[in-house]
Amino acid sequence: MPVYVHELGLEECFLETPYPYYRQLAWGERKPFQPTKMPDQLTTSHTTWDVIFTPGHAKDHISLLDEQTGRLFTGDLFVTPKPKVIMEAESIPETLRSLKKLLNYEFSSIFCCHSGYHINGKEMVNKKIEHLEALITQVHELSEQGYSIDDIDRSLYPKTIQSKPSPKVNGVLDISSRQL
Numbered sequence: 001m002p003v004y005v006h007e008l009g010l011e012e013c014f015l016e017t018p019y020p021y022y023r024q025l026a027w028g029e030r031k032p033f034q035p036t037k038m039p040d041q042l043t044t045s046h047t048t049w050d051v052i053f054t055p056g057h058a059k060d061h062i063s064l065l066d067e068q069t070g071r072l073f074t075g076d077l078f079v080t081p082k083p084k085v086i087m088e089a090e091s092i093p094e095t096l097r098s099l100k101k102l103l104n105y106e107f108s109s110i111f112c113c114h115s116g117y118h119i120n121g122k123e124m125v126n127k128k129i130e131h132l133e134a135l136i137t138q139v140h141e142l143s144e145q146g147y148s149i150d151d152i153d154r155s156l157y158p159k160t161i162q163s164k165p166s167p168k169v170n171g172v173l174d175i176s177s178r179q180l
Contacts, residue, residue: 004037010037
């Protein structure tokens with residue numbers, strides 16, 4: 001069975017990639033593997049999914065649209081309208097562009113692997129766009145007031161989540177405005 005990966009993520013699959021400790025606990029260590037380049041469409045026995053490139057959460061992130069039913073699988077692009085955690089590798093401007101891109105497609109509901117099924121998909125995507133735009137405005141305003149990046153982080157995200165250091169990855173989950 002092929003494992004499909006967007007072309008921007010293919011090279012990483014060939015390498016032994018250290019995961020944060022919490023992911024190792026849940027999934028184990030990921031070994032290098034041979035992926036198949038993601039096609040423009042995925043066809044199952046029941047439907048055809050259009051593959052939409054939606055970077056932001058990751059550089060190689062995709063969403064899947066079933067045009068027949070109007071269902072959109074957003075992967076990790078939409079988790080919640082008001083995210084409390086922003087991973088270090090995420091890009092809020094890219095996420096915002098990808099969310100806006102999705103609004104150009106005909107869909108009614110969305111499915112997120114974290115928060116489940118949302119019957120009011122476009123409304124939820126719009127709520128996240130509004131929140132991220134407001135967050136960007138806050139970051140700019142605090143920056144103009146002379147706040148440092150660390151001060152902005154503490155102001156917008158006063159709580160941090162510590163991850164247990166692993167032999168391969170040290171660090172803290174970066175709940176950060178640095179990606180804005």
